[in-house]
Amino acid sequence: MTAPPSDPDPRPLAPLASVTRVGPTQHEDPLAGRSAAPPTGRRIAPGPIAVLPRPTALFVDAARAGGAEVVEISAATRGLIWLSEQRAEELAELLDAHPGIQWVQLPWAGVDGFSSILPRYADGRGPLFTSAKGAYSEPVAEHAVALLHAVLRELAPKVRAARWAPVRTGLSLYGRHVVIVGAGGIAAEIIRLLTPWRVRITVVRRSPGDVPGAHRTVTVDELHGVLPEADALILAAASTERTRHLIGSAELALLPEHAALVNIARGALIDTGALVEALREKRILGAGLDVTDPEPLGDDHALWSEPRCIITSHSADTPEMTAPLLAGRITENVRGFLGDGRFVGIVDPAAGY
Incomplete structure (x- = not known):
């Protein structure tokens, strides 16, 4: 018997990137405002941010609200907001091709969908990963x-x-x-x-x-x-x-x-x-x-x-519920990325959550 990590969150069936508009915000993110420095005092170099694989207006606007310069991915890109779990291998290829990326925001609280990627960064090298843990x-x-x-x-x-x-x-x-x-x-x-x-x-x-x-x-x-x-x-x-x-x-x-x-x-x-x-x-x-x-x-x-x-077919949260929460998490983490270097929802690649 081994210890359970503490905070999953079920992923919706429909992709978050398909949500372009949401109604009034119903839910609050209990971790909002509770940012932390990366482990070992690691400092993340800020810079332009890409939103992929489908840069919908809701999440691009959320990044810009945090002060981001949202750009096409290039050698100058330093931050990446990734909105798909089903395309994890594509993310891996992008990170290999753009080693200058310092920070990656993942869309869900649970990161088991990226289990093929995270272990390669278990030694602390490569980008800092954050998730939506706690937001949903x-x-x-x-x-x-x-x-x-x-x-x-x-x-x-x-x-x-x-x-x-x-x-x-x-x-x-x-x-x-x-x-x-x-x-x-x-x-x-x-x-x-x-x-x-x-x-x-x-x-x-x-x-x-x-x-x-x-x-x-x-x-x-x-x-x-x-x-x-x-x-x-x-x-x-x-x-x-x-x-x-x-x-x-x-x-x-x-x-x-x-x-x-x-x-x-x-x-x-x-x-x-x-x-x-x-x-x-x-x-x-x-x-x-x-x-x-x-x-x-x-x-x-x-x-x-x-x-x-x-x-109930993995519907504990729906894209319409989670989209504004993820947008808020993106804005807060972009501010940390460009500012004091503190983030909410830091992922431990070695532990897998």
């Missing part, structure tokens, strides 16, 4: 709480039944024990949203240290000790090789039969085969999944027909 906390946490209610109230089997149930069933969230795996921005927002239900919260994180609002904080080596006491388990950790199948047969067997499982992080955190078996055998109450492994699931996958499983 509010919409994702909102979705997590919605899934938690839906599983506890047994909405999935009820809506599938298509007949009046002879017995009233469902569990209340009030006073329950909720275990959250991960200690980043999404977890913090989930804790805040759960306050009215007077729940008891245990946070499982990779390193020791209290989490505001949690009643108890433990490290991942204590995960097995808290699962038997969990009424709900919410996964809000990043996906890395070390967290793959963090929840498998052994962990599911430790959960009580009335426990609800919610995953708004990455599908790979759960052993899908083990989950199918646990649901089929009714060893947990149900599962609310915004993410799956594989993703998307095949049309004939067993989880689609499992009556106590809700799948």
